[in-house]
Amino acid sequence: MMTxxxxxxxxxxxxxxEKLIEIIGEDGVISSEDELLAYDCDALTxxxxxxxxxxxxxxxxxxxxxxxxxxxxxxxxxPRGAGTGLSGGALPTDEGIVIALSKMNKILDVxxxxxxxxxxxxxxxxxxxxxxxxxxxYYAPDPSSQIVCTIGGNVAENSGxxxxxxxxxxxxxxxxxxxxxxxGEIIEIGGKALDHPxxxxxxxxxxxxxxxxxxxxxxxxxxKKPEAVKTLFASYDNVEDAGASVSGITARGVIPAGMExxxxxxxxxxxxxxxxxxxxxxGAILLVxxxxxxxxxxxxxxxxxxxxxxNNAIQIKIAKNSKERDLLWKGRKSAFPAxxxxxxxxxxxxxxxxxxxLAEVLGEIGExxxxxxxxxxxxxHAGDGNLHPLVLYDASKEGDLDKxxxxxxxxxxxxxxxxxxxxxxxxxxxxxxxxxxxxxxxxDLDAMNLIRCAFDNKGLCNPGKLFPTPRTCVEPGMKKFxxxxxxxAGMGEMY
Amino acid sequence: xxxxxxTKKLKSIVGEKNTILEKEELKAxxxxxxxxxxxxxPNNIEQVSEIMKLVSKESLSxxxxxxxxxSALGNKPDRGNIVISTNNLNRIxxxxxxxxxxxxxxxxxxxxxxxxxxKENQFLALDPPHINKDATIGGIxxxxxxxxxxxxxxxxxxxxxxxxxxxxxGSIFKGGSKVVKNVAGYDLPKLYVGSxxxxxxxxxxTFRLYPVPEYSETYLAxxxxxxxxxxxxxxxxxxxxxxxxxxxxxxxxxxxxxxxxNLDINGSEYCLAIGIKNVEKAVKDQISTVKKICEQSGGKxxxxxxxxxxxxxxxxxxxxxxxxxxESAVCKASILVTQIPTVLNMVKQxxxxxxxxxxxxxxAGNGICIIAIRGDASxxxxxxxxxxxxxxxxxxxxIIQETSTEIKEQFDIWGDIGSGLGIMKxxxxxxxxxxxxxxxxxx
Numbered sequence: 001m002m003t004x005x006x007x008x009x010x011x012x013x014x015x016x017x018e019k020l021i022e023i024i025g026e027d028g029v030i031s032s033e034d035e036l037l038a039y040d041c042d043a044l045t046x047x048x049x050x051x052x053x054x055x056x057x058x059x060x061x062x063x064x065x066x067x068x069x070x071x072x073x074x075x076x077x078x079p080r081g082a083g084t085g086l087s088g089g090a091l092p093t094d095e096g097i098v099i100a101l102s103k104m105n106k107i108l109d110v111x112x113x114x115x116x117x118x119x120x121x122x123x124x125x126x127x128x129x130x131x132x133x134x135x136x137x138y139y140a141p142d143p144s145s146q147i148v149c150t151i152g153g154n155v156a157e158n159s160g161x162x163x164x165x166x167x168x169x170x171x172x173x174x175x176x177x178x179x180x181x182x183x184g185e186i187i188e189i190g191g192k193a194l195d196h197p198x199x200x201x202x203x204x205x206x207x208x209x210x211x212x213x214x215x216x217x218x219x220x221x222x223x224k225k226p227e228a229v230k231t232l233f234a235s236y237d238n239v240e241d242a243g244a245s246v247s248g249i250t251a252r253g254v255i256p257a258g259m260e261x262x263x264x265x266x267x268x269x270x271x272x273x274x275x276x277x278x279x280x281x282x283g284a285i286l287l288v289x290x291x292x293x294x295x296x297x298x299x300x301x302x303x304x305x306x307x308x309x310x311n312n313a314i315q316i317k318i319a320k321n322s323k324e325r326d327l328l329w330k331g332r333k334s335a336f337p338a339x340x341x342x343x344x345x346x347x348x349x350x351x352x353x354x355x356x357x358l359a360e361v362l363g364e365i366g367e368x369x370x371x372x373x374x375x376x377x378x379x380x381h382a383g384d385g386n387l388h389p390l391v392l393y394d395a396s397k398e399g400d401l402d403k404x405x406x407x408x409x410x411x412x413x414x415x416x417x418x419x420x421x422x423x424x425x426x427x428x429x430x431x432x433x434x435x436x437x438x439x440x441x442x443x444d445l446d447a448m449n450l451i452r453c454a455f456d457n458k459g460l461c462n463p464g465k466l467f468p469t470p471r472t473c474v475e476p477g478m479k480k481f482x483x484x485x486x487x488x489a490g491m492g493e494m495y
Numbered sequence: 496x497x498x499x500x501x502t503k504k505l506k507s508i509v510g511e512k513n514t515i516l517e518k519e520e521l522k523a524x525x526x527x528x529x530x531x532x533x534x535x536x537p538n539n540i541e542q543v544s545e546i547m548k549l550v551s552k553e554s555l556s557x558x559x560x561x562x563x564x565x566s567a568l569g570n571k572p573d574r575g576n577i578v579i580s581t582n583n584l585n586r587i588x589x590x591x592x593x594x595x596x597x598x599x600x601x602x603x604x605x606x607x608x609x610x611x612x613x614k615e616n617q618f619l620a621l622d623p624p625h626i627n628k629d630a631t632i633g634g635i636x637x638x639x640x641x642x643x644x645x646x647x648x649x650x651x652x653x654x655x656x657x658x659x660x661x662x663x664x665g666s667i668f669k670g671g672s673k674v675v676k677n678v679a680g681y682d683l684p685k686l687y688v689g690s691x692x693x694x695x696x697x698x699x700x701t702f703r704l705y706p707v708p709e710y711s712e713t714y715l716a717x718x719x720x721x722x723x724x725x726x727x728x729x730x731x732x733x734x735x736x737x738x739x740x741x742x743x744x745x746x747x748x749x750x751x752x753x754x755x756x757n758l759d760i761n762g763s764e765y766c767l768a769i770g771i772k773n774v775e776k777a778v779k780d781q782i783s784t785v786k787k788i789c790e791q792s793g794g795k796x797x798x799x800x801x802x803x804x805x806x807x808x809x810x811x812x813x814x815x816x817x818x819x820x821x822e823s824a825v826c827k828a829s830i831l832v833t834q835i836p837t838v839l840n841m842v843k844q845x846x847x848x849x850x851x852x853x854x855x856x857x858x859a860g861n862g863i864c865i866i867a868i869r870g871d872a873s874x875x876x877x878x879x880x881x882x883x884x885x886x887x888x889x890x891x892x893x894i895i896q897e898t899s900t901e902i903k904e905q906f907d908i909w910g911d912i913g914s915g916l917g918i919m920k921x922x923x924x925x926x927x928x929x930x931x932x933x934x935x936x937x938x
Contacts, residue, residue, distance in 0.1 A: 112733075113729055113732075113733070113832065113833050114831045114832050114833055114862075115732070115832075136733075136735070157678065158678045158682070160676060164676065168653065169676065169678075171682065171685070172649070172653055181918065185914075185917075186914070187913075187914040187915050187917075187918065188913060188914050188915070189913075189914075189915045191890060192831055192890065193829045193830055193831055193862055193890060193891045193892065194829050194861055194862060194863060195639075195827070195829040195863060195892070196829065196892055196912075196913070197892055197894050197909040197910060197912050198909070198912040198913065198915055198916065198919050198938065199686060199689070199690055199694075199915075199919045199922065199938060200639075200652060200685045200686060200688055200689055201686075201915050201918065201919065203652055203682055203685025203686065203688070204681060204682060204683075204685055204686050206682065207678050207681070207682050208681055208682075224733070224734070224735050225735060226735055226737075227735040247593050247594075250593070250594075250595055250706075251592070251593050253616060253706030253707075254706075255705070255706065292737055292773075292777075293735070293736070293737055293773065293777045293780065293781055294777075294780070295773075295774065295776040295777035295779075295780045295781075296737075296773050296774055296777035298776075299774040299776060299777065300774075352672075352674045352676050352677055353674065354591060354594040354596070354673070354674055355593070355594055356591065356593040356594050381676070384674075384675050384676040385594075385674055385675070385676065386676045419672075419673050419674065420672070420673075420674050420677075421672045421674050421676070421677035421678075421679050422679050423677070423678050423679050424674075424676040424677060424678060425676065425678055426678075427678055428678075428679055428680065432679075436679060436680060439672065439679055439680070440669075440679075440680055441668070441669075443666050443667060443668040444668045444669055444670065444680070445680075446666070446668065447660075447662070447668040447670065447683060447926075448670075448680050448681045448683070450922070450925040450926055451681050451683075451686075451922065451925075452681075453925060454918060454921040454922040454924075454925045455918060455921075466680070
């Protein structure tokens with residue numbers, strides 16, 4: 001490729017670096033080999049690519065100027081938040097730069113009476129809640145990484161959390177964005193008021209995995225803390241009973257704020273790590289949180305308990321105070337890191353199924369685990385059918401990782417066969433692009449490509465992600481597809 | 496003009512009885528003064544696709560249509576040879592009651608869909624106007640229509656999780672999925688909410704559903720001043736009450752609605768209608784808190800339930816249609832909750848200055864004002880232009896939802912779409928390169 005040739009030339013590189021420094025200043029451009037290493041992957045550490053430069057802009061204008069330079073020079077660029085993504089969405093591109101938004105971390109406006117907060121993309125998720133909690137408000141989407149992950153990253157991935165069964169995911173709480181388009185133009189979409197005329201581009205941009213542009217400002221909706229919150233857990237002999245309880249609860253017309261299941265592997269490792277008070281010999285536990293007006297929560301609690309008992313719950317415990325409640329949740333949120341105690345390595349899968357199929361699918365995952373001879377621990381947002389099977393493996397064992405990835409892929413196939421999705425919150429990114437065609441036909445992917453091309457006709461913004469194979473853009477009215485350089489080089493195919 | 500041979504082909508796709516060619520009958524399908532030459536009601540999605548393949552080759556223009564309850568929305572179409580009605584696409588494909596999701600063809604009326612879902616004590620949380628006139632699911636999605644309960648549930652974008660569309664070239668694609676949580680691929684369903692038929696014909700939709708609340712009550716309170724009323728609104732919104740709807744009626748509308756519904760309310764004052772749906776005890780507890788909050792600001796109120804309550808909300812949903820006679824323009828202003836008094840005072844001032852009459856129903860928790868204006872065309876045009884200019888200085892927007900062709904020709908009914916317009920146009924041209932879907936009405 002032409003760009004490859006260019007970026008290899010040290011005189012071009014120096015000149016390009018000078019331009020970046022002119023825009024951002026010396027301290028905003030990272031070019032030393034050592035420092036670049038810190039940006040060669042996100043939380044999906046199995047894939048690493050070193051960018052040519054990393055830039056750390058402090059405002060939208062700088063982002064725009066950098067992007068214009070890239071557009072002019074045909075240099076691909078990858079936006080990056082805190083790098084906590086699990087699908088490789090912030091994995092750098094060969095011969096491209098990384099635009100890290102970590103310095104754009106100001107909360108710009110806290111508007112309590114209108115229930116809005118405007119932030120820069122580098123603001124950490126939890127900061128939003130911290131800023132508004134003195135007024136009795138919070139920001140609902142709460143991914144497990146909320147103490148480090150950023151709003152910009154949440155917007156890119158349409159992040160979820162443990163309370164999205166009732167309150168929705170990021171897209172339900174974003175009302176507008178300012179965005180630098182892939183050619184450098186700055187546009188403003190939506191805002192604090194609702195129903196702005198025009199297409200719902202905000203809805204399209206949230207969850208677009210950084211392929212449509214770089215978000216430089218986000219308007220969020222905050223919500224009032226509920227009058228009452230009740231959290232309980234139930235233990236079971238097996239995970240199937242826990243799963244059946246979940247669909248039993250919604251079938252009775254109760255929508256809890258969240259419902260989470262952990263199987264015995266997770267319980268043991270969490271107990272050994274932090275001691276959340278889960279019964280260590282249980283086959284599974286289910287956490288249920290009800291919130292809302294006190295009278296509503298009180299009316300729903302007996303219904304939930306009844307369903308749990310009908311589904312063979314062994315022990316049911318209701319958190320007596322916020323300290324007990326926090327401990328129950330802390331156990332859940334530390335499930336991934338705690339897994340390190342029972343396995344040196346693990347792969348986090350993220351798939352979705354209709355919640356009525358929980359018990360069935362868990363059985364099938366168990367079968368697959370046996371077939372591959374690898375342990376699979378299950379922890380998931382059961383309320384919305386979002387599974388997070390953790391495949392445990394040993395990286396030092398030859399072939400173990402390959403087997404793990406194969407098993408994880410089989411699990412996705414099961415999810416799609418049951419009418420579900422290959423990702424509920426981690427995104428497609430680099431990791432799952434080959435699975436996207438399990439869900440979507442060529443026609444479906446073509447429609448998505450029309451979107452990408454409308455935003456980014458040169459394909460420079462976070463390229464190589466999401467789409468199963470590289471796709472070119474066709475100018476309107478032009479019927480013939482041109483061969484993409486990648487195709488010419490035999491590295492990808494058109495379909 | 497459609498060629499005779501093409502008409503024949505079109506007719507053969509859907510069959511004689513699903514084709515309208517008679518001039519007199521076609522009149523009912525016109526938009527502004529643009530009359531179609533043919534109306535087709537395909538029986539299935541494949542037929543929609545076949546029609547689009549044929550008409551895109553011929554560069555004929557198409558106006559997609561549900562029950563036509565919102566056909567006044569949008570600028571005057573540049574042209575419109577063919578109306579494709581989705582009326583025969585009215586099958587419910589799947590109601591996964593235990594998963595709280597349903598997939599349906601888009602020509603079904605919201606009323607019929609709700610009837611089916613109600614059998615399992617579930618519902619689609621949309622309460623737009625014209626349910627009694629068979630407003631269809633496709634039309635509601637395309638126009639992003641909603642009602643007072645958007646305060647509690649949001650609009651279609653919050654629960655439309657999957658979609659199937661026939662594109663201008665006749666190709667069929669789907670976006671989203673059938674599970675409530677999914678981030679695979681772009682969120683195409685959201686793009687289609689409010690796209691007014693300009694990006695394709697929406698033929699199938701999957702929604703997340705809610706359980707039907709057990710019990711409902713509404714408290715109505717009138718206030719001697721707008722300021723006191725607004726103070727109450729802010730207090731209610733800043734509480735941890737979970738309101739289903741919160742509607743602010745201006746004095747003229749208060750009088751009308753209290754008369755229609757036998758309400759013991761002072762018709763010359765601003766009035767708040769506060770609806771709560773939940774388990775019975777949670778409704779009663781919260782309504783008593785609502786009553787206290789209203790009384791603190793001097794609000795005098797009544798409690799209604801049952802059929803009286805249902806009728807009031809039906810009126811609010813359908814406002815201004817059926818309620819205010821012969822309105823000449825209906826606008827929707829989107830502002831912030833804190834700006835409500837400023838904007839309502841400006842509406843009053845402009846009405847007086849221009850000699851027009853206005854009724855306003857405000858979704859007070861969302862900052863959406865539905866404004867019905869009566870008067871002669873030039874006064875209305877003037878009042879709307881000034882109001883739009885004022886609202887844009889506040890960072891809000893104003894669209895004209897319904898008006899005469901004469902007034903429509905005075906200005907763009909959508910107003911300033913902003914710096915996103917360029918990319919919207921590129922999306923439109925990528926999905927519909929020859930601009931055959933609803934040309935001129937929107938993007």
